[in-house]
Amino acid sequence: MVIKSFNILFIYILFITLTSYSVANSKQLSKSPFIPDDILNKYDDLPKDYKLKICGFNNYKPKKNIINKDLAPKILGYNSRMDNWKIVEGVYSRDVFKEYADAITYASVNENDKVKEFLFDKLYTWAKNNALSATKQCYTNSKDKPILKDCEGEWSDPNGQDIAPIKDATVAIEIVMGLNYIYNLNFTSYKTDDPRHKKINQWFKSFYKRIKPVSKFYMGNSAGWFFPNITLKHNNNKNYKSLVKKLIKGADKWILKDGSIKDRTTRGNRSLWYHHTGLGEAFMILEIANAANVKIPKNYEKNLLKAAELFQDGFMDNSILEPWAKKAHNSQASSGVQKFNKNLDGVSFNGPWFHIIQYRYPDHRTSKFLKSKMTTRARSLKSDEIAGIGIGCIYNALANFN
Known part of the structure; x- marks a missing residue:
C-alpha cells in the first residue's frame, strides 16, 4: 500500500515537473507572432453572424x-x-x-x-x-x-x-x-x-x-526582413524576444517627430503610398511588440499617431506632403499630386493598420476619419498581401463590437 502511494506521488511530481519544464521552455510568446493572444481570444468569442457582417462576408x-x-x-x-x-x-x-x-x-x-x-x-x-x-x-x-x-x-x-x-x-x-x-x-x-x-x-x-x-532596420521588405525571421524562430519554438526588441528599436528611429517616415514620405509622386506602407509596417510592429510583451519606446505611439494624421491630411490634400515629396527619393517628382487610390476601400496592401488604429485609438481623429471613409466592402478587411491573414477583419470586428 505504501509502495503504491509512493508510485502515485512520484508520477504526480514527475507530471508537475515536466509540465513546468515545458511551460518554462516554451519560446512561442503567442499563438501568432503578429497578433496578441488576448486579441485572438476576444475575437474568437464574437458571434459568427456579426463577424460575417462586419468583415464584409455577407453574400461572399x-x-x-x-x-x-x-x-x-x-x-x-x-x-x-x-x-x-x-x-x-x-x-x-x-x-x-x-x-x-x-x-x-x-x-x-x-x-x-x-x-x-x-x-x-x-x-x-x-x-x-x-x-x-x-x-x-x-x-x-x-x-x-x-x-x-x-x-x-x-x-x-x-x-x-x-x-x-x-x-x-x-x-x-x-x-x-x-x-x-x-x-x-x-x-x-x-x-x-x-x-x-x-x-x-x-x-x-x-x-x-x-x-x-536581419541586419540594420529599414521600412519595406516586411520591415527589413524582420517579419519572416521572427516567424521562422516562432515556427521552430526558438526565443525571439530580443529580435522583437531590435525591431521596435529600429522602427522607433524611422518614425520621425514631424510625422514623416524616413525614406518613405520622401518618395515623390508615390510618397503617400510609401507613407501608407510604412504605417502598415509600423502598426504591425506595434502588435508584434504587444504579442511578445515587449515595452514600447516612450514616444513611439505619439510619433506613430502623428504619422497617421499626416496620412489623413495628405490624403485629403496631396500638396501637404510636398515638403517631403519634393526630395523625390527613388521616385519621380510629384508637383503636389500623389498616385494613390482615392477609394480607401480598394486598398489592401499593408491595409490592416486602417483597422488596428480604430481599435487601439478609437477617439483619435484619424480613426474617426477612416471609419467615415470606409465600409464593409474594404479589401483590407479580408486579408493583407503581406501578412496574408485577415488581421483587418479581427481588429475591425473588435473595434465596432458594442
Whole structure:
C-alpha cells in the first residue's frame, strides 16, 4: 500500500515537473507572432453572424476561378520601380494569393470546412508542384553574403526602368511566406495526421534559405526582413524576444517627430503610398511588440499617431506632403499630386493598420476619419498581401463590437 502511494506521488511530481519544464521552455510568446493572444481570444468569442457582417462576408463566395489559376512556376521581369507589373511573367500569382487569403479568412469566420479543405488541398498542390520555386534566388540566409552578386545593382537607372531580378525574388518570397503565415494560424491543427502537411512544410522550408537575415532596420521588405525571421524562430519554438526588441528599436528611429517616415514620405509622386506602407509596417510592429510583451519606446505611439494624421491630411490634400515629396527619393517628382487610390476601400496592401488604429485609438481623429471613409466592402478587411491573414477583419470586428 505504501509502495503504491509512493508510485502515485512520484508520477504526480514527475507530471508537475515536466509540465513546468515545458511551460518554462516554451519560446512561442503567442499563438501568432503578429497578433496578441488576448486579441485572438476576444475575437474568437464574437458571434459568427456579426463577424460575417462586419468583415464584409455577407453574400461572399470564394473566387475559385482565380484561385484555380494556381501559382506560377516563377516570377520574372520586374524593373526596379515595379511599374511594368502588367507584363511580368507569373504576376497573376499575386491575384491568386490575394483571393486565397480572402477565402481562408472567410472559411475561418464562417467555420466552413468544405472551403477550408479546398484551400488546404490547394496548398498541397502548390507544394507538390514547387510553385514559384523557379524564381531566381537573390537572397541567402548567410550574413556574409545575404544578396547574390548577379542580383545586385537595382536602381542602376535613376528612373527605375532597369530589370531587377531582386524584385522578382522579393515578390515570390512575400507570397510564399504569406501562405506560411496563413498555414500557421489556420492549418497546423487541421487533420494533423494528414500526410499532405509534410509536403506543404517541405515547400515552405525550401524558401527559408532565400530569406535574408536581419541586419540594420529599414521600412519595406516586411520591415527589413524582420517579419519572416521572427516567424521562422516562432515556427521552430526558438526565443525571439530580443529580435522583437531590435525591431521596435529600429522602427522607433524611422518614425520621425514631424510625422514623416524616413525614406518613405520622401518618395515623390508615390510618397503617400510609401507613407501608407510604412504605417502598415509600423502598426504591425506595434502588435508584434504587444504579442511578445515587449515595452514600447516612450514616444513611439505619439510619433506613430502623428504619422497617421499626416496620412489623413495628405490624403485629403496631396500638396501637404510636398515638403517631403519634393526630395523625390527613388521616385519621380510629384508637383503636389500623389498616385494613390482615392477609394480607401480598394486598398489592401499593408491595409490592416486602417483597422488596428480604430481599435487601439478609437477617439483619435484619424480613426474617426477612416471609419467615415470606409465600409464593409474594404479589401483590407479580408486579408493583407503581406501578412496574408485577415488581421483587418479581427481588429475591425473588435473595434465596432458594442
